Amino acid sequence: MLPKYKDIVELLKKGSTIEAQEQIMDLREGALELQEENYELKEKIRDLEAKLKATEDWSIEKSRYALVNPWRGAAQVYALKESSSDGEQAHFICPNCFQNTTKTILVPVREPKNGDALMNCPACKASINTGYSGIGAAEYAEKFLEKANK
Numbered sequence: 001m002l003p004k005y006k007d008i009v010e011l012l013k014k015g016s017t018i019e020a021q022e023q024i025m026d027l028r029e030g031a032l033e034l035q036e037e038n039y040e041l042k043e044k045i046r047d048l049e050a051k052l053k054a055t056e057d058w059s060i061e062k063s064r065y066a067l068v069n070p071w072r073g074a075a076q077v078y079a080l081k082e083s084s085s086d087g088e089q090a091h092f093i094c095p096n097c098f099q100n101t102t103k104t105i106l107v108p109v110r111e112p113k114n115g116d117a118l119m120n121c122p123a124c125k126a127s128i129n130t131g132y133s134g135i136g137a138a139e140y141a142e143k144f145l146e147k148a149n150k
């Protein structure tokens with residue numbers, strides 16, 4: 001508990017200057033502690049605001065994509081929705097990276113042994129076998145979503 005200003009004034013009125021001085025010292029110390037605490041809290045708020053902003057940004061970014069099955073089999077990727085492409089070319093995003101709130105565009109590669117068309121992630125090294133020997137250019141999510149709903 002910090003000494004009260006009113007009590008210090010009372011002490012001074014009574015002529016208890018030493019006791020008053022002690023309380024003033026306590027008050028100063030308390031003020032410094034509060035200042036420090038205030039600074040730390042401001043830092044914490046700044047960090048949390050930055051995190052919140054990143055989360056909000058990611059949820060906007062995330063909503064531009066849909067999980068699709070563009071090929072035979074169960075292989076899934078995130079595809080850009082044409083409705084939110086804003087002129088950006090169609091592309092596929094690594095589902096593994098996507099779960100970790102990062103976007104990595106998959107790179108088409110040919111499997112050297114059997115010639116299967118793979119989609120590789122340069123970031124997490126995930127490799128998705130499309131089950132095809134060749135695949136065309138990436139397409140927007142809507143195309144695959146329509147197919148799935150038929």
Ligand SMILES: [Zn+2]
Pocket residue numbers: 094095096097098104121122123124125126
């Ligand atoms: Zn990845």
